[in-house]
Amino acid sequence: MEEEKCIFCMIANKKVPSKEVYNDGMVMGVLDISPASKGHVIMIPKKHYNNIYEMPQEEFLQYISIARAVGYAILLSLAPDNVEMLYTKELTKGNVTPHALIHLIPRYSDDTVNHVWQPQKMEENDFTAIETAIKSAIEKVKEAETPKPEKKVFEEPKKPENTIKEEKPQININRKVVVF
Numbered sequence: 001m002e003e004e005k006c007i008f009c010m011i012a013n014k015k016v017p018s019k020e021v022y023n024d025g026m027v028m029g030v031l032d033i034s035p036a037s038k039g040h041v042i043m044i045p046k047k048h049y050n051n052i053y054e055m056p057q058e059e060f061l062q063y064i065s066i067a068r069a070v071g072y073a074i075l076l077s078l079a080p081d082n083v084e085m086l087y088t089k090e091l092t093k094g095n096v097t098p099h100a101l102i103h104l105i106p107r108y109s110d111d112t113v114n115h116v117w118q119p120q121k122m123e124e125n126d127f128t129a130i131e132t133a134i135k136s137a138i139e140k141v142k143e144a145e146t147p148k149p150e151k152k153v154f155e156e157p158k159k160p161e162n163t164i165k166e167e168k169p170q171i172n173i174n175r176k177v178v179v180f
C-alpha cells in the first residue's frame with residue numbers, strides 16, 4: 001500500500017487524530033480505537049513497512065524494545081494479569097493491516113480475548129520436511145542479516161618492538177635452608 005493511503009502512516013503523521021500514549025522520533029504508541037481489552041495499545045513505526053520483516057534489524061530491535069517498555073508501563077498502570085505482545089497482519093478476522101504493527105494487549109481474567117486454533121494433525125515426514133526447510137532458511141537469514149565488517153576482522157598481529165625477555169627465575173643453589 002502507498003504511504004499516503006495508509007491509515008497508520010496518517011496517524012503517525014498526525015493527519016488523523018489518535019489517543020497517543022507514546023511518541024518519539026521513530027515510534028508512536030496509540031490506544032486502539034476498537035480495543036481487544038482495556039488498555040490495548042498499538043505500536044506504530046513512523047516509517048512505513050508492510051510488515052516487520054521489511055524493517056532493518058537494528059531498527060526492529062529498537063522498536064521491539066520500546067514496545068516492551070510501553071507494555072511494562074501498561075502492566076504497572078492498569079494492573080492486568082499480563083500484557084501480550086502480538087504481531088499480526090489481521091486486526092480482526094479478514095481485516096488485514098497494511099502497516100507493520102505490534103499490539104500490546106493487556107489480559108485480564110474476565111476479558112473476552114480469544115486466541116483459538118484447531119490443532120493440525122501432522123505426519124512425522126511432514127515434521128521432518130518442515131524442520132529441514134526452516135533450518136535451511138535460518139542459515140540464509142543469518143547470512144543476509146549478519147552485518148558485514150568494513151575492514152578485516154582478523155588482522156595480522158603486529159610484532160611488539162621491544163620483546164620482553166623471558167626471565168628465568170633465579171635459583172640460588174647455594175642458598176642455605178635452615179631446618180628447625
Ligand SMILES: [Zn+2]
Nearest residue numbers: 006009048099
Ligand atoms: Zn503505513
